[in-house]
Amino acid sequence: MLVLKGIGMGAADVVPGVSGGTIAFIVGIYEELLDSIKSINPTNIKLLLKGQFKAFWEAINANFLLSIVCGIGISIFSLAELITYLLEHHPILVWSFFFGLVLASTWFVSKDIKKWNWKSISSYIAGIVIAYYITIATPASTPTNLAFIFLCGVIAICAMILPGISGSFILVLLGKYFYIMEAVKNLDFLILIVFACGAIIGITSFSRVLSYALKNWHDVTISVLAGFMLGSLNKVWPWKECIETYTDSKGNIQPLIEHNILPDQLVPEAIALAFLGFAIVYVLEKISMKKSN
Secondary structure: OHHHHHHHHHHHHHOOOOOHHHHHHHOOOHHHHHHHHHOOOHHHHHHHHOOOHHHHHHHOOHHHHHHHHHHHHHHHHHHHHHHHHHHHHOHHHHHHHHHHHHHHHHHHHHOOOOOOOHHHHHHHHHHHHHHHHHHHOOOOOOOOOHHHHHHHHHHHHHHHOOOOOOHHHHHHHOOOHHHHHHHHHOOOHHHHHHHHHHHHHHHHHHHHHHHHHHHHOHHHHHHHHHHHHHHOHHHHOOOEEEEEEEEOOOOOEEEEEEEEOOOOOOHHHHHHHHHHHHHHHHHHHHHHHHHHO
């Protein structure tokens, strides 16, 4: 089951606009994920260096982490080609499904806010504004040296564990989404290893900050995260008009900068898929509530 949840996170991370952190929230593993990542610290690493493998394995909740990481890896390497194909040939249908999924997620995450006051409301609005600004930012032209690829890994992984802020879209803004996707499809191990090293450094550092915030300022933190998710809906709106394109490594012209337009085609199909995405989150939420009770 954990591997399947990891597959869901990986599938979301492949799409520029949907966060793997959103999926982790939906399937009820978000705080455990943060705590497990946070447990990879110098104290527990000393256990490994002393040869106390069992104690180290248990201390970092490795069964959980390994299952999630395997699921994410399976999803990214198996779905990268499929997701990019669907986004290219059926973008409205793909974005509609994720629009319903993110909308439902925003609702359920907002329900976790125990007390609405000026702090939680202002934090919610701040989250919306920040996420919306990120979605309208213009992608940059950036270098391809290994140091910058490492930095991209650090930044993107922090976004990936934030519900509502897509690590893939951050890579688009950094001008490296298609570069990394090509590396995944072509198994360019040098690029992937450097990117992964940056991701490991980023996630082990940022998870501590986020876990601390959730424990000490729960409502404010959840408000910001819910705001991120609501603000990110601008990016996953299904109907778009292309403003600027780029040419990929195969010579195909792909959209780079788009802006939202009113629904003009495939409206019934899009509504049906949005409802499907919403329904999936609703069912998962009800299942997790029954388990918690």
